Amino acid sequence: MNSAVPTGLPIREYLLVALVSAAVTYLLTAVVRRFAIKVKAVAVPRKRDVHVVPIPRMGGLAMYLGVVGGMALAHQLPVLRRAFEYSYDPLAVLIGGGVIVLIGALDDRFELDAWTKLAGQVMCAGILVLFGVQWVSLWVPWGGDADALGNVLMFDRNQGGLLVVLLVVVMVNAMNFVDGLDGLASGLGLIAAAATCTFTLWLLHSSGGEVSTYPPALIAATLAGACLGFLPHNFQPAKIFMGDSGSMMIGLMLAAASTSASGRIVYTSFDATDVVALLSPLFVVAAVLFLPLLDLVLAVVRRTRRGESPFAADKMHLHHRLLEIGHSQRRAVLLIYLWAALLAFGAVAVAMFDTVAVFWGTCGGLLIAALITFVPRLRRQKEKSTA
Helix, strand or coil: CECCCCCCCCHHHHHHHHHHHHHHHHHHHHHHHHHHHHCCCEECCCCCCCCCCCEECCCHHHHHHHHHHHHHHHHHCCCCCHHHHCCCHHHHHHHHHHHHHHHHHHHHHHCCCHHHHHHHHHHHHHHHHHCCCCCCEEEECCCCCCCCCCEEEECCHHHHHHHHHHHHHHHHHHHHHHCCCCCHHHHHHHHHHHHHHHHHHHHHHHCCCEHHHHHHHHHHHHHHHHHHHHHHHHCCCCCCCCHHHHHHHHHHHHHHHHHHHHCCCCHHHCCCCCHHHHHHHHHHHHHHHHHHHHHHHHHHHHHHHCCCCCCCCCCCCHHHHHHHHCCCHHHHHHHHHHHHHHHHHHHHHHHHHCCHHHHHHHHHHHHHHHHHHCHHHHHHHHHHHHC
């Protein structure tokens, strides 16, 4: 369904919404911090933790209110109001996000068990599905007739809904697992949401103003703003942690934005021989979610091989390994930012420009990031050999 599209892309409107979300989050985080201290939602240092002093959590409450503020503004802007008029996706995120923030806040205070949280995550994913957030189609590079490359898989409501539930549960736990250093989860959420918003704006341009691209851009823009507003309070040394209320909200919103952006693409707007453009939804989703998912998969494999529960805690996540190599907390966080930005925006750039130079430039950036990552280890080995 198309409608009259304003001249140019609504970049300024989305930027304004993101900045409002950031401002609301930044201002309310101090209030939430005092509330967390009052209700004793405080992270006391444990053996596996990096911080050494008690720090309040529940920062996800301020982030959610920032998202609400950004979406309230968007509803008043004539251009962005179409995100609400043609889709229930923003409303689904507000309701599902509110419920998952409440579950996370209870965990920040009372330490819920893993199975209770998993049940809550599935329930919140079900809320998204009930409001219509689900995969409808997906292009695959096989099948099809002689005149077209590949084939478009069409999902029914049950199949599309199950994909959403799986993606939400995986992403929520991936962001929860990666939240181990000051500013890490909020920075990764900012990078992933900004890349998703950029990709969705490209889809808006490529489709000639398809209204289905407005909701994912709005979801990503408000999430990026909330993460940006929370980051000054959370970067090392952190004054407050987002806790499960924040990390689970980021995971749910990223899953919803990715599904809303890539699950309903009108593939007829692409040339049947343009493999990069057709595969771009998969490229971008995989790149945006790569680092949290990698950390999650490695943790599950590592723990199950030891005969432990996949939810058992340890100090062998990616950020812990960077600390072992010899990086400081800030440098480890900035390195993970670099990796995430190269992967996410590299995939978006390849999808947008489809040039060999962009691809090799991204590969070169990843190589430089790898060298920077292992410099401390190489330096120690050189010192040992010299001694």
